[in-house]
Amino acid sequence: VPVIALLFVAGALGAAMIRFGAPRAIGLAQDNLRAGVAPVREVMDGLAIVAAGCLLIVPGFLTDAAGLLLLVPWVRRGVGHALLYRALSP
Numbered sequence: 001v002p003v004i005a006l007l008f009v010a011g012a013l014g015a016a017m018i019r020f021g022a023p024r025a026i027g028l029a030q031d032n033l034r035a036g037v038a039p040v041r042e043v044m045d046g047l048a049i050v051a052a053g054c055l056l057i058v059p060g061f062l063t064d065a066a067g068l069l070l071l072v073p074w075v076r077r078g079v080g081h082a083l084l085y086r087a088l089s090p
Helices: 002-035 040-057 061-070 073-088
Strands: none
Touching (some): 002 040, 002 061, 040 061
8 A cells, every 4th residue: 555655646746747847947948038048957957857757657666766866956967968968969
């Protein structure tokens, strides 16, 4: 019973992250665009929050651990930097 309860809690947390975290990141990106600044960090944070929410919704402890790690800001930045480096390197 506790394992099933933890899975439901993780799923609810993931849904909440997608519902509330993503629009906040989009708003910050729009604010930066209005200020004339490229919103790279905000877009990467938004994508990481949505990915974390999706990983938390999928049942399983490894996906929950990965989703929780993506909620940590310095982990999000590191993953974002690694993805950008990989995408921009020839």
